[in-house]
Amino acid sequence: MSQITQTSQKIDIRPLFGLGHVPSPVYLDGYAEPGPDTPEGSADYVWQRGHIQDMVTFFRSGEIALQAIGHAGTGKSSFIEEFHNRLNLPLYTYNAHPRTEAGDLIGKYAPTPSGGLVFVFGPVARAAMEGRSVLIDEYNVIDPGEATGLNALLEGRSVFIPEIGDWIRPKPGFRIFTTINPRTVGYVGRNTQDAANDDRFRFMYFDYMPEDQEISLIKSVLLSAGMKDEATAISTATCYREVAAAVRKAYMGVSDDAAALDVTLSTRSLVRWAKYAMACAGVSNSGFGPVHYALERSKTLKASPETRMAIHEMVHQVFGEEYRTPLTQSLTA
Template identity: 30%
Template sequence: MKINEEPFYKEIGKEVAIFDASYEQKLPVLLKGPTGTGKSRFVEYMAWKLGKELITVACHEETSSTDLIGRFILKGTEAVWQDGPLTQAVKKGAIIYLDEVAEARPDIVVAIHSLTDYRRTLFLDKLGEEIKAENGFMLVASFNPGYQKGFKELKPSTRQRFVAMSFEYPRQEIEIEIIKQETGIDQNTAKALVKIAEKIRNLGELGLTETVSTRLLVDAAKMIKTEVGKRLAVEVAIVQPLTDDEEILNTLKNLTQLMI
């Protein structure tokens, strides 16, 4: 996919310069951080900035190396090879983004190893071929190191093949600006939503698997702009997606209703 219009992205640190340098030096990049902190939007922005085609793969527990590399498919009575997204990116010199790579099967890590070092080569075992990556090819992956800790982790030997950047929730003023830019909501409402997020993020005793992401705040702001009302918008766009535990839900409902 070629991104023709500039995606809105608010730089928080030196991530743009680091990505630019990694691209120039043909180094793979790993983005670490919680869900909804802008990792995917950042990759889209950088693909637009560099004028590169972007191929995104949303990894899950069933994603295998075959899904990435390719497979034989039947066309009539003939078996025809079909390139997977990784093979396409290698041949085109595109950016490939493996979103939540730790969720995928372990054989994916094996498949990408030869692309993350000086070889920049993809091995197609089923064809008995190897493909040298075209100039401009870049491998970008993301994962959430805090999610189900101990179960969905990347091995140190894999992490050390990447230039790595950590993404966290933006500072208050930046998060407010993001919400306003994305939704057109007013300053006071955006500020109230950010304060709700900060309060919930600091409630570690609730034991939430995931906390309030910037994405949820944007969703809440969009709902507020409709006719459902602020409190209901916050409940359905922020509180309900966080948990199914009735006690925690009631705690969050009571808390947010006092703040909006």
């Protein structure tokens, strides 16, 4: 069912976001059913109340632009997607890159199969004309001069398109979401956007999941993957979280130490690592360590040798498992 033909309705969001403690209904506009552009959601998603409060006040404010700031893997994009999923709202997504131009976002001519040209609206223009949301990931890799081309739309104002001789007039419901990483040494190719562009955003900050929630999530992952004993799952999940905390503290996006690590461990990485370690338990029969083996294949093989060894030493200290994998065997052969 196309959401363009649906009629929005007031939805009490308390059951959607685990807000049973709130005594009175909290209403936002949404749809009764998902549409083709509703993002996928996860039943296991863990909501942060502060994030929900920020998003609700933004939706009610009448403002157009919200920027989510946080380190890699802190859940900026997934939160925006999950929020729209629960309300069955459509969301266009654009992954920015250093060559992104204003025309990619608003619209430009594109070749046709017959050799002609046709004007194609970009995701921001489409969202504006249809009264939908659009998410621009990695917004601060865009050249500042190109990003200023969005300034009028960031305020919900109309924009004239010379190529078609007409105006884009944003409809109610139009919102622009962007994600950026902090302006620290750990991120390459990030730009400081024009002050006038920045001034048009409301901001949200994302950090890693609280310790107790992350341990609970990893515990559930381990039990779902076949670990039988809950106490063992809790202690093992605590070890995963301890390694993650140490890696995050040493990550160059946070630490300016000369030996800072060039990768970090997101919650998403932890889930992948824990699942794969359970699946790789059989490698112990070959004398390898399944926790190290899984971490290599889910994260550290792409890191520098120095970073890889430093992270696996953390794993050794926490789990007590020797770093023995086919890679270490080949390096010592």
